[in-house]
Amino acid sequence: MSRGMTVIVQSVTRLVAGMLFLFGCYIVLHGHLTPGGGFAGGVLIAAAFILVSLAFGSVENVEQHRYTFSSVFESLGGLGFLAIGLAGYLAGHQFLSNLWPKVGEPLTLFSAGTIPLANIAIAMKVGAGLFAIFLALGASRFVMKD
Amino acid sequence: MLPLFIIVPLCGAFLIPLLSRLWKGLADVVGNLVGAVLVGFAVYGVAALAGGSLPAVYAMGGWMPPVGIVLVYDSLTALVVLITNLVGFPALLFSTRYLDQYTGRWKYYSLFMLLLAGLNGVALSGDMFNMFVFIEIAAIASYALVAFGTRAEELESGFKYMVMGEVGSLLILLSVAMLYAHTSTLNMADMARVLQAGGLTPLSWFVLATMLVGFSIKMAMMPFHSWLPDAHLSAPAPVSAMLSGVFIKVLGVYAMSRVVFNVFGLTRSVAPQFFNLLVGLGLLSIIAASLLAINQKDYKRLLAYSTVSQVGYIVLGLGIGNYWAIVGALFHVLSHAVTKGLLFLASRSIERQTGTREIGNLGGLERNMPVTSWSYVLGSLSMSGVPPFAGFFSKLFIIVGAVEARMYWPAIVAGLFSVLTLGYLLKVINNVLFVNRDRNSSLVREAPAPILVALVMLTALALAFGLGFRPVLDWIVNPAAKVLTIPLTYAQMVLGG
Numbered sequence: 001m002s003r004g005m006t007v008i009v010q011s012v013t014r015l016v017a018g019m020l021f022l023f024g025c026y027i028v029l030h031g032h033l034t035p036g037g038g039f040a041g042g043v044l045i046a047a048a049f050i051l052v053s054l055a056f057g058s059v060e061n062v063e064q065h066r067y068t069f070s071s072v073f074e075s076l077g078g079l080g081f082l083a084i085g086l087a088g089y090l091a092g093h094q095f096l097s098n099l100w101p102k103v104g105e106p107l108t109l110f111s112a113g114t115i116p117l118a119n120i121a122i123a124m125k126v127g128a129g130l131f132a133i134f135l136a137l138g139a140s141r142f143v144m145k146d
Numbered sequence: 147m148l149p150l151f152i153i154v155p156l157c158g159a160f161l162i163p164l165l166s167r168l169w170k171g172l173a174d175v176v177g178n179l180v181g182a183v184l185v186g187f188a189v190y191g192v193a194a195l196a197g198g199s200l201p202a203v204y205a206m207g208g209w210m211p212p213v214g215i216v217l218v219y220d221s222l223t224a225l226v227v228l229i230t231n232l233v234g235f236p237a238l239l240f241s242t243r244y245l246d247q248y249t250g251r252w253k254y255y256s257l258f259m260l261l262l263a264g265l266n267g268v269a270l271s272g273d274m275f276n277m278f279v280f281i282e283i284a285a286i287a288s289y290a291l292v293a294f295g296t297r298a299e300e301l302e303s304g305f306k307y308m309v310m311g312e313v314g315s316l317l318i319l320l321s322v323a324m325l326y327a328h329t330s331t332l333n334m335a336d337m338a339r340v341l342q343a344g345g346l347t348p349l350s351w352f353v354l355a356t357m358l359v360g361f362s363i364k365m366a367m368m369p370f371h372s373w374l375p376d377a378h379l380s381a382p383a384p385v386s387a388m389l390s391g392v393f394i395k396v397l398g399v400y401a402m403s404r405v406v407f408n409v410f411g412l413t414r415s416v417a418p419q420f421f422n423l424l425v426g427l428g429l430l431s432i433i434a435a436s437l438l439a440i441n442q443k444d445y446k447r448l449l450a451y452s453t454v455s456q457v458g459y460i461v462l463g464l465g466i467g468n469y470w471a472i473v474g475a476l477f478h479v480l481s482h483a484v485t486k487g488l489l490f491l492a493s494r495s496i497e498r499q500t501g502t503r504e505i506g507n508l509g510g511l512e513r514n515m516p517v518t519s520w521s522y523v524l525g526s527l528s529m530s531g532v533p534p535f536a537g538f539f540s541k542l543f544i545i546v547g548a549v550e551a552r553m554y555w556p557a558i559v560a561g562l563f564s565v566l567t568l569g570y571l572l573k574v575i576n577n578v579l580f581v582n583r584d585r586n587s588s589l590v591r592e593a594p595a596p597i598l599v600a601l602v603m604l605t606a607l608a609l610a611f612g613l614g615f616r617p618v619l620d621w622i623v624n625p626a627a628k629v630l631t632i633p634l635t636y637a638q639m640v641l642g643g
Contacts, residue, residue: 072163072164072167075160075161075163076160076164078156078159078160082153082157082160085149085153086153088207089149093208094204094205095149095204095206095207096206097208098207
């Protein structure tokens with residue numbers, strides 16, 4: 001018996017998931033220039049993973065690995081955000097202050113100081129966190145064994 | 147250094163899941179280290195505030211108020227941060243041995259760190275919406291911690307607590323939204339200025355009413371208390387100690403008094419109806435919860451009802467609203483946090499060693515578990531207001547305040563029901579610890595060392611706050627009471643001028 005959903009869903013997922021992931025990355029990386037940012041992009045990235053997970057079904061080992069992976073990434077994202085905040089603090093300014101305080105310039109990826117980095121950290125935290133929540137709800141019999 | 151109160155536990159919360167993959171024991175080490183560091187910070191903060199060497203307003207990211215988000219560290223915040231971390235560290239120490247019965251140790255510590263970060267954040271935040279966010283961080287961490295055992299009854303009471311707690315949170319969010327619509331600012335000091343300029347409108351009363359209900363659910367005041375006994379019963383003991391000792395005071399008492407006194411700038415002379423309502427709710431909690439506590443057969447549930455009744459004293463003190471009553475209320479926040487934390491930990495220590503919570507099944511434990519028993523006795527004496535413990539002074543100041551305000555009936559009720567507190571706590575002491583030695587098997591042993599250290603630490607604090615009540619009053623409680631009794635100094639301090 002095949003796992004997951006029908007071949008139609010699986011084919012569409014193969015086409016869409018990569019684009020969804022890339023679009024999420026785009027939203028994250030351009031967060032300081034255009035609407036969007038870490039949270040919205042993180043949700044899109046999580047949606048790509050959730051789509052693959054739903055369409056192709058779950059196996060115990062794989063789900064456990066995914067859960068471990070996403071919870072590690074979530075913690076790293078949180079720590080990364082705190083590190084960016086602390087970098088401003090340790091450089092002698094206030095907590096979360098921008099180390100290279102330049103305003104964002106349109107079409108320039110490397111502008112606005114530490115804000116793009118903070119967006120990436122938030123995207124890691126939100127994306128991995130949402131995916132971990134999905135796994136914990138949907139496949140709790142696999143992943144919550146500990 | 148103000149953001150460190152929030153950064154350090156958050157770092158702990160994110161480091162623990164990573165580090166405990168390397169070695170399971172690191173969760174204990176990091177958790178307790180964070181607890182100890184926070185105690186150091188809190189004590190240093192009180193000293194630095196008394197010495198005047200700490201800037202009281204911290205603008206996050208260098209954005210100045212009222213536009214930017216600020217952290218505010220005044221005397222009231224110092225008191226609340228102090229009790230959070232003074233109870234948090236022994237609770238973490240207790241957890242090291244207590245968690246042996248559970249799996250997923252790192253999840254527990256991670257959630258506990260988030261709880262600490264949320265509580266410190268509520269106390270420090272100078273911004274209405276951020277205060278709500280930190281309330282939610284602490285509350286959601288506590289829902290998960292209450293249901294941590296994941297047996298049927300624990301999940302049930304966790305779910306009940308979550309539903310009631312979220313109703314409270316939503317009411318708080320609603321009132322924050324209405325205040326924002328009304329004043330066009332979220333900074334609490336700026337909001338206070340706008341509200342002062344506009345006077346009290348019907349909208350202010352509506353906001354106050356929704357806030358009162360929301361915070362009453364958080365602090366388990368009498369008509370809204372029903373989540374508390376179940377939640378305390380099912381939660382792991384260090385979490386009960388945190389919930390009862392700190393959580394309901396920070397999220398309920400502190401947040402409400404900050405909003406009522408410092409943002410709305412209410413005093414008894416401006417709004418006597420509101421303060422009379424607080425007196426009424428306080429008396430209701432004292433009377434009804436004490437009467438419910440007397441007849442409990444389960445000693446943990448008895449302590450939970452006792453918490454509801456002691457919160458009644460705090461609300462009564464705030465409601466009387468003159469200087470001595472507020473000093474008493476804040477002193478009671480301090481003394482009740484330490485003693486109720488102690489009683490919950492001690493009762494759990496008894497449960498751990500004997501395996502039962504029924505008062506009727508226990509007896510004569512004093513011979514087998516002397517340290518636990520005597521710390522329970524001393525904690526009970528402090529709780530019921532026997533001199534020279536901390537609880538005596540707090541209740542004394544509340545009664546003095548009531549007499550000064552010519553509110554003789556509340557004073558009499560407060561005095562009488564403190565005797566009743568002694569009554570129901572003596573019932574536990576007598577039955578469980580001293581008489582009925584035949585019910586006790588000689589196999590029961592004293593609890594392991596980390597648990598005893600936590601108990602002794604809290605007992606010492608309860609004694610120290612009582613014997614050294616003058617320095618505690620001068621350095622911690624009186625300045626905090628001044629923040630509440632002179633309501634508009636807060637806005638001046640934050641915004642300057």
